[in-house]
Amino acid sequence: MGKPELRGRDVLRSVVRGRRRSVALGVLLGACHQGGEAIVPVLIGLAVDQGVVEGDAAGLMLWLGVLAVVYVGLSFGFRYGALAGERASVTAAHLLRVALVERVLAPEGGAEDGRLPGELANIATEDAKRVGAVTMALIVGAGAAVGLVVGAVFLLRMSVGLGLLVLLGTPLLLWLGHLLSKPLERRSETEQECAAHASGVAADLVAGLRVLKGIGAEPAATARYRGISRDSLSATLRAARAEAWQNGVVTLLTGAFIALVALVGGRLAARGDIGIGELVSCVALALFLIGPLSEFSWVNAELAQGRASAARIAAVLGARPAVSTVPPRTPDAAARPLAAEGRLRLRDLSYGPLDAVDIDIEAGETVGVVAANPADASALLHCLGRRTDPDRGSVELDGRALTTLDLAQARGVILVAEHDADLFEGTLLDNVAAAAPAGGQGPVTPAAAMAASGTDEVARSLPDGTGTAVTARGRSLSGGQRQRVALARALAADAPVLVLHEPSTAVDAVTEMRMAAGIKELRRGRTTVLVTNSPALLAVTDRVVLLRNGRVAAAGDHGHLVGTHADYRTAVFA
Template sequence: MRKADLPGRSVLWRAVGGQRRDVALGAVLGMGHQTGEALVPVLIGLAVEQGVVERDATGLLLWLGVLAAVYVGLSFSFRYGARAGERASVTAAHQLRTALVGRVLAPEGGAEDGRLPGELATIATEDAKRVGAVTMALIVGIAAATGLAVSAVVLLRVSLPLGLLVLLGTPLLLWLGHLLSKPLERRSETEQERAARASGIAADLVAGLRVLKGIGAERAAVARYRRISQDSLSATLRAARAEAWQSGVVTMLTGAFLALVALVGGRLAARGDISLGELVSSVALALFLIGPLSEFSWVNAELAQGRASAARIAGVLGAGHAVSPGNPPGGPGSGPGIGIGIGSGSGPVLRHVEGRLRLRELSYGTLHAVDIDIAPGETVGVVATDPADASALLHCLGRRADPDSGAVELDGTELSALALAEVRAAILVAEHDADLFEGTLLENVTAAAPTASVTAAMAASGTDEVVRALPDGAGTAVSARGRSLSGGQRQRVALARALAADTPVLVLHEPATAVDAVTELRIAIGIQDIRRGRTTVLVTNSPALLAVTDRVVLLDNGRVATTGHHERLVRDSIAYRTAVLT
């Protein structure tokens, strides 16, 4: 299993680097806009000097014309610079969301460990949006710095003391703003974690609402969510207070700095060191500086939140894999052939799956040295006295986890030596709580199915009865996770989907727990008929399903206790009778 080592800084750099063309375009246009804005006070001062002091109408009109041209240019720069910045921000966020979804859905798994679905959704939406906004913050920051630089140069030409005041005071102000953003960054990270946790709990409660109502646990669930939500609210308020405090202090410092610039300029004008036009330009430039300095405050806040979000995204993207990827499909040595081909310098590649499945001295979780050999085309039942044993077995058969020791072999080759795509195409593990997706009932069944097998799969699983009971038949819309269907209907549709996939090896986990006894018997016979000649493993304690298997393996305390036909085990094994008949 690969360990994660992806810092949030790398996520930020990749997000910005991926949009470098738009960031560069936005920065150049933003610099043009801020340069124009800084020149406006200068041009106004020159117009005042020509029109008021020297009473030169021609000169006045000339500088007013230049001022109009500058306004057109800075307006154009702002419009298209903002467009480039927004495009960079939205695109960066989209690419991060795509990367996050790809990592969560990666066959190797591991990204979802320790995180609720709602929490992952928050990371993929809000956190990705905040990191994407960093691109716009950089553009604004570069443009603001340009405005400050142009203002400083102009002020240096007007008066050396004024220019030095701006050149020395601005970096000090920015440094103070950066220090003030540190508490905001810490509190923003906590706020995002608590908000994601609350979102995850809410999604979890909604998903299990029917169960909660069934056991009368609504009050406990509401109390739990209220507690988590209150924690999230408290963290949000602390972050908001930190942001307000930072903005207030930065605004106060900015105002004091601008007042100082205006005071120095006024004293210079009073002494006659600068002209009336230069005084107008200096005061106007001091007022203009409010904009860039305020933007730096916003940039600092955006960067602080972006860094916190980037760290959370890095935690998902850099999460260790639950299993190794195995041999990549189509690698060297994957020429045509039958069975398993082994090329020079490459791992084994499946050609034709016979369906021989073997667990060799397998130990994982609660399982200890499990040995099971399943012949091609055989239907084998597995009864576990401890549900944890069944869960561990399903994890290994579906290669959601690799064994601590021993191996699972398919046609004589360890699953860990095969590409995950090949393993998942050959072995389908259908757990009893499998979700349905939003769409029609038929679309759910045919998600990964050959058209010819759909009708037989629906009949074998009893889904044909569900179709007849629904208003629009197979075209009836199914809501997300199948919540519009009853538990029994949802289970039968999920079973039909698994059967219709027609994989060489099918592992079914308690496929009929939510149906009545008559339907369960029909499903057992349907599975036996449709899977004849195909390797099938039924992990269940249902007597009806176990009765149609070729043999049954009993797992007791994580070990193979006994094996044999269902009827014989019922007669001869107390542990088996206890697990199956009670």
């Protein structure tokens, strides 16, 4: 069963709920600040009435002193309100990034399907930042609303007509602003999708730069990225035009509304319905209203972009798991290694091109699997590594189906070493010992794994030996060197069941034979599955299984199959 569908509004709601204290503090201080801003014109009007119209110097000084106190409060309210909002925004974005990384790295998988690594990175950075900014938008919007209400109350006390004009006109402006934000929301979502896709393609091109140069494909790669980047630029310009159009129209409507308020107030003063000080307050309040109303325009734009980004984040966080999971019986059960003999049974296994595959592998046996079609090998690796669940049948470990085991424990027993396994930044020894149990003090030491895989020769050819720094993804090493280091890492893990996929395609024949002998010796008594078409590796197996058209076509000793089975000879020697 997959997780319930997660919507963008659910992400926004959880973000605000998770930072509710900071948001509440920011709303309170922002409301105080905007309310104080609205009071300032009223205090100025009182100072004008008493100090200018009535000539009361003491009254003038009193109201000026009150103004000074209000401005001090405004300063501190803005400072700490903005601090609370920024804290909520940054923290929310950080927590979203953590949640996204945890979901992408979750053992059950599924979040990365159909998405390039660069696209996921863009979602975890730009989209998380935009969703986090929603908390600040709420704080600003709440403060602006309070400022409008306080201003309207004072206008009602001065003139019912002016107050009603503000109270009725403001919701209309807000509604129009919300309507104008809809095109921006759609175009913002498209902009983020195009930017994420361009980022993903760029990351892939950089990762494969050496290969592209080797085959002379730089012009084609450049042309492809130029087209994708052009699409991203067009989407960004469309979103920018939508935002500019929205801001322009909202500003125009806001200006017209403020002008109407000032006009009505001026006519009331001309008729003597309000005094000089009240007229000053009315005009100042009308000018003050520009601030909150323009802030609503910014808030609408931020909310529109936040909703679009939240939908993209929800798609990752709510992605269906690639495999079903079994919760551990106790909280610490998943942390304990699973005791296993290493017997594997494939019962009526069907997934993708595989159709009713039956294979029995005894504990401690070394078995080769030859796939005439690479898709058969890929499907088999997915099922053994529990990157997917089979459509029918099962993979059993010591008589128990993998789907009934805790996912982390099952993968701790069955280690699938992919052909294209990446290395990481660090020293050569760090890479080899990364998966070794007990910090490299297990039954198989990193030194033994390096000797069995031929990595010791790699170390001797490097300037600092095993202490030589390896760059990200092992790009500082040749293809054959990377392959030997990756094999050494897999061997050093000393898993009860080790599945190796084509571990020697980038090395010469002599090195390959040494690697085959090293694997056989080091894995003696441990279950090993070699998914390969290499004659040198198949020669050291106890027996071989041939997969053809998704089914088991033959099984037996490597030498016997070479002499008696034409399809096997074609798969191995072609």
